Every structure is written in structure tokens, then in C-alpha cells.
Amino acid sequence: MAFSRVFSEPPSKSIFKTFAVMFLSLLASLYFIHYLADRCGTCIPTEKRQTGPVEGLYAPEIKDVVSLRRKSLLHKWTSTRPLVMRRDNLISRLEEVDEELPELEGYKRTVLNSLDADWEAGGSYVTGQLSSLGEGSKKLPQAIIIGVKKGGTRALLEFLRVHPDIRAVGAEPHFFDRNYDNGLDWYRDLMPKTLEGQITMEKTPSYFVTREAPARIYAMSRDTKLIVVVRDPVTRAISDYTQTLSKKPDIPTFESLTFKNRTTGLIDTSWSAIQIGIYAKHLDNWLQYFPMEQILFVSGERLITDPAGELGRVQDFLGLKRIITDKHFYFNQTKGFPCLKKAEGSSKPHCLGKTKGRTHPNIDPEVVQRLRDFYRPFNMKFYQMTGRTFGWDD
Numbered sequence: 413m414a415f416s417r418v419f420s421e422p423p424s425k426s427i428f429k430t431f432a433v434m435f436l437s438l439l440a441s442l443y444f445i446h447y448l449a450d451r452c453g454t455c456i457p458t459e460k461r462q463t464g465p466v467e468g469l470y471a472p473e474i475k476d477v478v479s480l481r482r483k484s485l486l487h488k489w490t491s492t493r494p495l496v497m498r499r500d501n502l503i504s505r506l507e508e509v510d511e512e513l514p515e516l517e518g519y520k521r522t523v524l525n526s527l528d529a530d531w532e533a534g535g536s537y538v539t540g541q542l543s544s545l546g547e548g549s550k551k552l553p554q555a556i557i558i559g560v561k562k563g564g565t566r567a568l569l570e571f572l573r574v575h576p577d578i579r580a581v582g583a584e585p586h587f588f589d590r591n592y593d594n595g596l597d598w599y600r601d602l603m604p605k606t607l608e609g610q611i612t613m614e615k616t617p618s619y620f621v622t623r624e625a626p627a628r629i630y631a632m633s634r635d636t637k638l639i640v641v642v643r644d645p646v647t648r649a650i651s652d653y654t655q656t657l658s659k660k661p662d663i664p665t666f667e668s669l670t671f672k673n674r675t676t677g678l679i680d681t682s683w684s685a686i687q688i689g690i691y692a693k694h695l696d697n698w699l700q701y702f703p704m705e706q707i708l709f710v711s712g713e714r715l716i717t718d719p720a721g722e723l724g725r726v727q728d729f730l731g732l733k734r735i736i737t738d739k740h741f742y743f744n745q746t747k748g749f750p751c752l753k754k755a756e757g758s759s760k761p762h763c764l765g766k767t768k769g770r771t772h773p774n775i776d777p778e779v780v781q782r783l784r785d786f787y788r789p790f791n792m793k794f795y796q797m798t799g800r801t802f803g804w805d806d
């Protein structure tokens with residue numbers, strides 16, 4: 413990204429890179445083996461699956477001989493290394509690896525595609541919207557969650573997937589920023605199959621700050637509905653920094669990265685963590701192509717305190733019946749976030765993975781205040797443009 417600051421630490425980067433390549437190779441191999449095992453003639457009928465296949469790897473109810481063999485193989489994997497993780501957790505981690513090392517895009521996509529194909533096969537029977545043969549056809553998305561990074565986009569997508577009239581690709585396609593040269597057929601091919609009346613969706617939070625994205629989405633379809641999950645820009649910046657810190661523990665402090673010059677108090681707006689939160693500026697870019705009525709702003713804060721309320725607004729915006737309601741959520745005290753009572757394709761409660769809801773480091777309150785002062789005028793402009801007050805400056 414144009415605003416990104418590069419931290420040049422060659423030895424740790426090369427170790428990380430080697431680790432990432434090994435990790436992805438291992439995942440690709442495991443999925444290949446799993447895929448073969450799953451496709452063999454005697455595998456568990458889809459209707460016996462209680463969960464999506466990745467979670468299903470743990471399913472205790474595997475009974476027949478082939479399944480037992482598979483179970484023992486999988487048990488070996490899970491007991492030797494914590495590789496078989498929940499699907500959304502795996503997707504989030506892969507996406508974070510990819511963000512640091514875009515050259516691994518091909519590898520990552522192979523793993524993510526098989527994850528989605530697997531999810532599709534396992535989830536389709538349970539949701540009852542598609543047959544296990546995967547009826548329907550792949551379509552370009554009619555609605556896209558375009559941002560913002562660390563706003564709560566994964567939570568929104570996972571919650572929306574519960575709706576029987578929404579089908580979404582789990583992984584971030586990054587089509588309108590990184591993969592545009594692959595063409596629309598490539599993009600369509602990533603999408604799940606849908607039946608008449610179902611909406612195809614994807615989420616890639618970096619679109620919101622990608623200069624070319626509005627024109628490109630407009631060229632695909634001027635009717636595309638756009639959704640932006642926004643969050644207090646100061647908390648968002650800290651969340652963004654926390655994510656980077658989790659992968660590169662040696663980076664400078666948040667406080668030192670915030671300023672161009674700490675003595676003069678000049679904020680470094682070229683740092684992506686700061687730049688992304690200037691929502692009014694990015695929104696201007698989208699309004700050159702799309703009318704305000706075609707963009708829905710979801711409050712990242714309310715998505716946590718009142719998920720059903722925000723989901724109600726999203727379902728209205730998409731022209732769907734309000735099927736996702738209070739009944740679908742419970743507040744998980746341990747996680748500290750709302751979770752689904754039943755995820756798509758599963759009968760089990762489902763919280764987002766460990767990369768969502770990280771503990772943030774303590775930031776010098778003076779620096780936080782300085783950032784609040786910096787964002788205030790941009791926030792006011794944003795409230796004015798959207799006609800909604802998000803309460804970040806109360």
C-alpha cells in the first residue's frame with residue numbers, strides 16, 4: 413500500500429519468510445491429503461457432518477473403517493502440531509501472512525480455495541439452500557464489504573453468512589487492488605454458487621483505501637452495493653499496530669511511529685495505521701463513482717454491543733428479510749465479544765478466532781489524546797457526509 417512504512421530487518425524477515433513458506437507448503441500438503449481422503453468413494457456422507465469440514469476433522473462420530481483410518485491420520489496431525497485450526501481462524505492467519513509477503517499469493521490462494529471448496533461441500537447440505545451437488549451458478553458479487561481494515565469486517569461477514577439468501581467467499585479475494593489483472597472470470601470463479609435470489613458477497617477491507625477500486629467496481633457493475641464497517645480511528649490504528657506487532661515484535665513503539673517529530677507533535681499521516689482512519693478523505697474518492705445511498709456504513713462499535721441491530725440495518729440495505737436477529741447471538745464472557753449460537757453449516761456455537769479481539773498494548777494517554785485531536789475534524793466531516801454520528805468524539 414502506498415502509505416505503508418517499510419521496517420527493514422533483513423534477518424527476521426528472511427526467517428519469517430522461510431517459516432511462512434514452510435507453513436504454507438505444509439498446509440497445502442495437508443489439504444491435498446485431506447482432499448483426497450475426503451473424495452474417496454467411502455467417505456462420510458455429507459448429511460452426517462455436523463460442522464464444516466475443517467471443524468469436522470474433530471468430529472467424534474466418525475464410524476466406518478475408512479473414516480477411522482482418516483481419523484487416526486488426522487489425530488496424528490492434530491496431536492503433533494496445532495495445524496488443524498478452525499476455518500475462519502486459518503483464513504485470518506493466512507490473510508495476515510499474505511499481507512506481509514504478497515509474493516506468496518499463489519500458494520495462499522491454493523489453500524484458501526480448497527478451504528472454501530470444502531466449506532461449500534460441508535455447509536451446503538446443512539444450510540439446505542444448495543444440494544450437496546452444489547446447484548446454482550457462480551456470479552459476480554452484488555454486494556461487497558469494502559472496509560475498513562480492523563473495523564470488524566470478518567465479524568460482519570461471518571454473521572451475514574448465517575442468512576440463507578447470502579453466499580459469501582470466505583477468503584479476501586483482493587481483486588480490485590492486487591489481482592485486477594487476473595480479470596473478471598478469475599474473480600467470478602472464486603465465488604460460491606448461488607441460486608436465483610441469493611446474493612453473492614465478498615469482503616476485502618483494503619478496497620476502501622485503494623484509489624483505483626471505486627472505478628473498477630463501477631466498471632464491473634454500477635449497481636454494486638457497498639458496505640463499510642467503520643470504527644473509532646484511534647482504536648482502529650492501535651488495532652492495526654497490534655496486528656503488525658504480533659508478527660514483528662521488534663517494530664518501534666506505537667508512540668514513536670505516530671509522530672513525524674514527537675517534539676513538534678506533527679502526526680505522521682504517511683503511516684498507513686494513521687492514514688486509513690481519515691475516512692472522510694477516502695470516502696470522497698468513492699463518491700466520485702457511487703451515490704451515498706449505495707454505501708452503507710456499519711458501526712464497528714455497535715457491531716460488538718448490538719450485533720443484531722447492525723445486522724438488521726445491513727439486511728434492510730441488501731433488500732433481505734430480517735432473518736438474523738437477537739436470537740442468533742450470545743455474548744461470550746471469555747472472548748469478550750458476541751458470538752454466533754450456530755455458525756453457517758454448523759449446530760455449534762461459534763466465536764471468531766484468536767486473531768480477532770486481540771489485547772491492545774497500553775498507549776501513552778497523551779499520544780491517544782493528540783490523535784483524538786487530529787482525527788476530530790475528519791470525523792466531523794465524515795459524520796456530515798454520512799448523516800450518522802458514530803460517537804467517537806463524545
Ligand SMILES: Nc1ncnc2c1ncn2[C@@H]1O[C@H](COP(=O)(O)OS(=O)(=O)O)[C@@H](OP(=O)(O)O)[C@H]1O
Nearest residue numbers: 561562563564565566567651749750764768769770
Ligand atoms: N464478534 C466479534 N468477535 C471478535 N472480534 C470482533 C467481533 N466484532 C468485532 N470485532 C472486532 O473486529 C476486529 C478485527 O477487524 P477485521 O475483521 O475487520 O480485521 S481485518 O481487517 O480483517 O484484519 C477486532 O479487532 P481487535 O479487537 O483489535 O483484534 C475486533 O475488535
